[in-house]
Amino acid sequence: MGAPVISTAFTNRPRRVGLATLMALLACVLVAGTVSADTELGHKGTVGPHSLKDTYSNGGAKCTYVNTFESDTSKWWRLSWINVRPPVMKAISTKQTVGWRFVVQRSEDHGPWETTYRSPIQKQTAFSNTAAAFSAMGIKVIVPPPSSQFSNRHHYRVIVKMIWYRADGSQRGSARHLVDFYREKVDGEVFPGEEDGSCQGIKGQVV
Numbered sequence: 097m098g099a100p101v102i103s104t105a106f107t108n109r110p111r112r113v114g115l116a117t118l119m120a121l122l123a124c125v126l127v128a129g130t131v132s133a134d135t136e137l138g139h140k141g142t143v144g145p146h147s148l149k150d151t152y153s154n155g156g157a158k159c160t161y162v163n164t165f166e167s168d169t170s171k172w173w174r175l176s177w178i179n180v181r182p183p184v185m186k187a188i189s190t191k192q193t194v195g196w197r198f199v200v201q202r203s204e205d206h207g208p209w210e211t212t213y214r215s216p217i218q219k220q221t222a223f224s225n226t227a228a229a230f231s232a233m234g235i236k237v238i239v240p241p242p243s244s245q246f247s248n249r250h251h252y253r254v255i256v257k258m259i260w261y262r263a264d265g266s267q268r269g270s271a272r273h274l275v276d277f278y279r280e281k282v283d284g285e286v287f288p289g290e291e292d293g294s295c296q297g298i299k300g301q302v303v
Contacts, residue, residue, distance in 0.1 A: 133276035137255065141269030144188040146258050148273050149181045152289045155277030156181050157254045159295035163283065173282055173299045175237050175252065182230030183258050187222040192260060194228050195219040199255040200235060204243060206251065239297035250297030
């Protein structure tokens with residue numbers, strides 16, 4: 097098994113943005129106090145108001161790491177758990193049962209994404225003026241060994257699916273959103289969202 101590639105994940109990487117983009121981001125911060133994100137992947141049927149709680153400072157998912165190796169010159173951690181914040185969902189009209197689940201996908205060396213887990217569907221009642229009282233969900237992660245001695249760069253991302261139900265229990269509409277920001281808990285300390293929209297399976301740091 098080859099040595100993992102050293103990551104500099106805990107160093108803030110500068111964004112290369114134009115002046116107009118920078119000003120737009122600054123305006124968002126001044127108005128809303130934070131920059132929110134998430135990527136819409138599509139809707140089906142009729143859906144109600146909805147959004148993800150996904151910001152740079154408090155990402156839509158949190159990846160927890162455990163220490164696997166430590167020497168005088170480096171430290172290594174392995175992804176062990178992914179927790180996902182529930183979406184904000186309101187009824188299409190008046191009162192309605194709604195539900196959500198999350199899907200975990202894995203990619204090796206930024207190759208194709210493969211679905212590795214689908215959570216159960218959590219259901220609650222929502223109103224047109226009050227969001228459903230969902231709770232967070234999570235899953236333990238087992239990072240596989242690399243497929244070759246030259247690869248050890250698995251990445252994980254989360255898709256949130258939201259569902260609106262009819263009175264008879266059939267599905268009236270659904271929405272899928274990709275989490276963009278991932279908090280990382282390492283050695284008990286939580287770091288804000290990563291820029292590449294995923295969590296690494298193995299992390300390393302030069303001491």
